[in-house]
Amino acid sequence: MRIGILGAGDMADALGTRWIKAGHEVMISGRDPEKTRARAAGMDAAAGTFRQAAEFGEVVLLAVRHDTADEVLEGLPLRGRTLVDCTNAVEDGRLLRDMAAHIARDTGAHVVKAFNLCHVDVWRMTPPVFGGRPLAVPLSGDDAGAVAAVRELVGDLGCVPVDGGGLERAALAEATMAFMVGLWATGADAQAIVPPLEYVTGG
Template identity: 50%
Template sequence: MRIGTLGNGLMAEALAGGWVNAGHDVMIGGRSAERAAEAAKRVGAVAGTLDEAAAYGEVVLLAVPAEVAVEIARLVPEGTTLIDCTNAVDHRDFTLAQASVAEAVSAAVGPGVTVVKAFNLAADTVWRNPPPNLGVPICGDPARTGGAEVVAELARDLGCVPVPAGGLVRAKLLEATAVFAIGIWVSGGDVRGMFPPSAEAFGTVLPGQP
């Protein structure tokens, strides 16, 4: 698969490296040709401009600061699956700086671009060497040309387990979860033991249950 990254920072480099190792052709794109070339060399990808990376991939990773995500996403051509891994973090109090980056991006791109939210719950250090069976929540509308299934395949290529998390309308919840967790980590807490091991522990009635 041909994958372009919009951005040449730590997240783009980490995910690009994993996909190169899985046999994909990856172009790292950035505003700085020098930084893009350095990142690409480290992981065995090729380098290009943002425009070149947007046009290169069947799949494009949006890995730029949230405040410029909508602007950069407009470079992506029709017929592309666009993975949004951004989080809009207000670092003053670790709350959301924007209600839903993914939905704003989806509204800004053409109707033929399928936006999928994924890979936003972990830092670049995790993606460089994911633990076995790490779950990757994926928010994407199934009616949009199977983009979520493509992203699920890329998650499996990293040794991870894709976790269907609903349509793109739920991406705001995924982004809020990431910001919430970041705030706890920064304050010295540990979120790893917060979730119960089974759905029944949430006290909800599951489909098919009386």
């Protein structure tokens, strides 16, 4: 699969490197051509402009800061394309806006929310397994083909894709991240607030 990544930072490196090792072709992009080429060389990826990466990818990953996303996405040929949104508009533990829905409205892309709940270093793990249990990655999107493509990419990381519902539920994933950030800031183990599956409906 060809994957175009809008961004050349840590998330682009972490996810892109893993996907390259899984046999995918990756092009990263950034504002600074020199830094982008240097990052790409270290990943064994191609480097290009934001437009080139958008045109290159069968799947496009948005991996930039939420406050720069509008500028990066402006004018890109994304209508009807699969776009993975891993951003969180979270500051000081507060959710500022529903990024996935906003991006879908502005671009016309088939947006799938994914990869937004973990620190970048988790995505560098090969694979992310905790206590013998592979990391589960919820996917929220409205287009079945787009969700299927992202499910494949999740599996290539050694993770388990789970159905997060339609795109309207992406805001819940973003709010979950904002809530967990607030807990982590106090030193709490956020995972400990959720009981095992067999106790969800009573025990």
